[in-house]
Amino acid sequence: MQIYIGGLINMEAENETEKLVIIGGGPAGLTAAIYAGRSGLEPLVINGPEPGGRITTTSELENYPGFPEGIGGFEIMQKFTEQAERFAARMVYEIVEDVDFSEKPYMIETEENNYRAESIIIATGSNPRQLGVKGEEEFTGSGVSYCATCDGPFFKNKEVVVVGGGNVALEEANYLTNFASRVYLIHRRDKFRGTDILAQKVKDNSDIKILWDTEVKEIKGDNSVKSLLVEKNKTQDQQELPDVQGLFIAVGQKPNTDVISGIIDRDKKGYIITNDRQETNKEGIFAAGDCQDPRYKQVVISAGTATIAALETYKYLEGY
Secondary structure, three states: OOEEEOOEEEOOHHHOEEEEEEEOOOHHHHHHHHHHHHOOOOOEEEOOOOOOOHHHHOOOEOOOOOOOOOEOHHHHHHHHHHHHHHOOOEEEOOOEEEEEOOOOOEEEEEOOOEEEEEEEEEOOOEEEOOOOOEOHHHHEOOOEEOOHHHHHHHHOOOEEEEEOOOHHHHHHHHHHOOOOOEEEEEOOOOOOOOOHHHHHHHHHOOOEEEEOOEEEEEEEEOOOEEEEEEEEOOOOOEEEEOOEEEEEEOOOEEEOOHHHOOOOOEOOOOOEOOOOOOEOOOOOEEEOHHHOOOOOOOHHHHHHHHHHHHHHHHHHHHOO
16 A cells, blocks of 8 residues: 655555554644644644645634734644644545544554554544525635634624524624624524523623524625525515625534544534543543534634643653
């Protein structure tokens, strides 16, 4: 079997055992690669087919330290990659299809190769649950967002919509009133799923208009969102919200952890369970970033947990 790394053919790779394999090439995976590389572990990073993770779809990242003017999501992930490669991290762009963590060395199978590893950091991220309506994919990054704290400031003095009824939706609706001229909160039921305290805060906020028993049917615009078509799900009556320029979808996240289902302990939503050292239930296997963070979904937090995972992996391999 031939493995292509950096344009070179490594004929021995199938028979070698890596000190560390990092699964995932987003902010968590690449931060772990930087720290592990600086520690001399020469990690192998399995990026997946689209390196950089979900943050690459963000047009501008304003809240990552060190970039006072902001930076594009794709650009910052290029910098992450360059820095990781500077410290001898090696990148492969493959999809993990199966794993065998029953004994060491651990096995990782992609569609192209098999890898063996003494230790592993899982940093596979998560993806937002989508509405699945017309215009959603077209306008993602151009008015459609899945993160109010990331993109809210871009909608100052504009009308926006938040979709959802859980704590995240309630928090984002309140947060967006700091910027938007009006916030619509659309929920498909007649009662919020979030806590009573957050629900009451939303109800008491005069800048938020709640549309109960309502669903988004279509997102309209040209180069960006211009309006929404919504429908009352009990009567099927439709109306257009003509001045909406931003849609924030907060109907949940799905961690990318299916490949380790039944092998690594997860919570009921699929997030990997770790301790304060980012260790999983399997010796020598750590996790970091959005695949184990059910709450914050911030690049800087993914980088922080990945730093812990990399430092603890080094200690594990050195026998500390």
